[in-house]
Amino acid sequence: MRHKRVPRRTVVIGDIHGCSAELRELLRAARVGREDRVICVGDLICKGPDSRGVLEWAMRAPNVECVLGNHELRFLNCRRRGVLPDVKPYDMETVRQLGELYEPAMRVIAGWPLTIDEPDLLVVHAGFDPRRALARQSDVMLTGLRRLKDTGEPWYERYEDERLAVFGHWAAPKPVVRRNAVGLDTGCVYGGALTALILPERRLVGVPARRVYARKDSWPARELEAA
Numbered sequence: 001m002r003h004k005r006v007p008r009r010t011v012v013i014g015d016i017h018g019c020s021a022e023l024r025e026l027l028r029a030a031r032v033g034r035e036d037r038v039i040c041v042g043d044l045i046c047k048g049p050d051s052r053g054v055l056e057w058a059m060r061a062p063n064v065e066c067v068l069g070n071h072e073l074r075f076l077n078c079r080r081r082g083v084l085p086d087v088k089p090y091d092m093e094t095v096r097q098l099g100e101l102y103e104p105a106m107r108v109i110a111g112w113p114l115t116i117d118e119p120d121l122l123v124v125h126a127g128f129d130p131r132r133a134l135a136r137q138s139d140v141m142l143t144g145l146r147r148l149k150d151t152g153e154p155w156y157e158r159y160e161d162e163r164l165a166v167f168g169h170w171a172a173p174k175p176v177v178r179r180n181a182v183g184l185d186t187g188c189v190y191g192g193a194l195t196a197l198i199l200p201e202r203r204l205v206g207v208p209a210r211r212v213y214a215r216k217d218s219w220p221a222r223e224l225e226a227a
C-alpha cells in the first residue's frame with residue numbers, strides 16, 4: 001500500500017514587504033524544505049528593497065501559498081481600473097522594482113485568496129470581526145482590520161474559536177501569541193524581525209532585519225541606516 005504524501009509541516013511567514021534577504025535567512029533558520037507547506041500572510045511587496053525577489057520566490061516555489069495583503073489588494077484595484085498604482089509614496093518604486101515581472105505577478109496575485117480557511121487553520125492578512133460570519137466580511141476588513149470599530153479592542157481579543165487564526169498587518173516588536181491566535185508582523189521592514197510560525201509544533205522562528213528600510217511613526221525609533 002502506498003502512503004499518501006502529506007506535508008511534513010506548515011510554515012506561516014509574516015509580512016515580508018520586499019525583505020528578500022531576511023526571507024532567505026528565515027527559510028534557512030526554519031529549515032524549510034520542499035516537503036513543507038509554506039503560507040505567507042500577505043504584504044509580500046512595498047516599502048522594502050526587493051519586492052521582485054520576494055514575488056519571484058513566491059511564484060516559483062510550488063509549496064508556497066499566499067493570502068492577499070492590503071498592499072497587494074491596492075495594486076489589484078489599481079490594475080482593475082487600468083492605472084499603475086501611485087497611491088502610496090512607495091508604490092511606483094515597487095513597480096520599478098518589479099520591472100517586467102509587474103504584469104505576470106499581478107496575474108498571479110489576482111488568484112490569491114483573502115483567507116485560507118481550513119478546519120484547523122485560518123490565515124488572514126489583518127483580521128475580521130469574530131462576531132460575524134467570515135464569509136460576509138469585506139476585502140478591506142480582512143486586509144486592514146486591527147481594532148473592532150465599536151469596542152476598540154484588538155479583534156483577536158474577541159476571537160473565541162478553537163481554530164488557530166494566524167495573521168499579520170499589525171507590526172509590533174513581538175509576535176502576538178494567544179491560545180487560538182498568532183500575529184506574525186514583527187516589522188521586518190521597519191528594522192524589526194521577520195517571523196514564522198511552524199505548525200503543528202507552534203514554534204516561532206525569527207530573523208532580525210539587516211537594516212531599517214522604512215519608517216513608521218508607531219515603531220520604536222532606531223536610526224535609519226545609510227543605504
Ligand SMILES: [Mn+2]
Binds near residue numbers: 015043069070168170
Ligand atoms: Mn498590511
